[in-house]
Amino acid sequence: MNFFSRKSDKTETFDAPTTVLDDVTGDYTIDASHTRLGFSARHAMVTTVRGQFKEFEGTAHVDTANPAASSVKVVIKTASIDTGSADRDGHLQSADFFDAANNPEITFVSTDVKRDGSDWTVTGDLTIKDVTKPVTIEFEETGSAQDPFGNTRIGFEGGTTINRKDWGLTWNAALETGGVLVSEKIKLDFDISAIKNA
Numbered sequence: 001m002n003f004f005s006r007k008s009d010k011t012e013t014f015d016a017p018t019t020v021l022d023d024v025t026g027d028y029t030i031d032a033s034h035t036r037l038g039f040s041a042r043h044a045m046v047t048t049v050r051g052q053f054k055e056f057e058g059t060a061h062v063d064t065a066n067p068a069a070s071s072v073k074v075v076i077k078t079a080s081i082d083t084g085s086a087d088r089d090g091h092l093q094s095a096d097f098f099d100a101a102n103n104p105e106i107t108f109v110s111t112d113v114k115r116d117g118s119d120w121t122v123t124g125d126l127t128i129k130d131v132t133k134p135v136t137i138e139f140e141e142t143g144s145a146q147d148p149f150g151n152t153r154i155g156f157e158g159g160t161t162i163n164r165k166d167w168g169l170t171w172n173a174a175l176e177t178g179g180v181l182v183s184e185k186i187k188l189d190f191d192i193s194a195i196k197n198a
Contacts, residue, residue: 023064024144024154028194030058030074031153036191037076041164042183051083051092053106060194062154067115072122076106096171103129120156128167135160137190152196159189 038052058074078100081092093100110124111134118141126135139158146152164170164186172182 024062024141025064026062027197028060028062028154029197030056030060031193031195032056034193036189037074038189038191040187040189041185049083049088051081051089053077053080054082055080064115067113067120070110070113070115070120070122072108072110072113072124074108076108078104078106097169099129108135120158122158126162126167128169131167133166135162137188139190139192154194154196156192156194157190158192159187161185161187 032055035056036052037056038050040048040050043049053076055077056074058072060072061070063069078098079093081089081098081100083089083092092098095102098106107127108124109127110122112123114121120139120141121136122139123134123136125132137158137160139156142155142157144152144154163184165184172184
């Protein structure tokens, strides 16, 4: 069989998730080494460039009985942006975009949390470059587990789309063929692993 002509099997998935907690209520610390805070943007209107922030910390209080009492706080080191290109990362860190030297942190603090079964909706204030705007992120529980080191973990996957101009990230370049170099809309995607506090 020619590998390159083989169509991907859309039904393939990861191993089935595990569940060790009937109730995930509790206080958690995000495990940065097993968590991805990612983003993607269209480049030159023809391809998608993906990246992530590599340095961050966060905490969460989860209350399944009273979801509104749940809360999340995340602090991201702006200069830890990583798109796989040193030149591009340097441009993103510059005053054209994040101005990391003067804005070393990006923060998200929840203001409202709702739950529908294993689906959660987290609304909060996202602050970039001293501009704070509300963002709503849809999350899905992806399981819970006891790892070999005695930690109880829970997982969530989520995402949303924002317009970077809302936070003053307005740099762009026009293309001769029409359109712009970098899309205004940015997709955010999150793969969260959090460890239950002792």
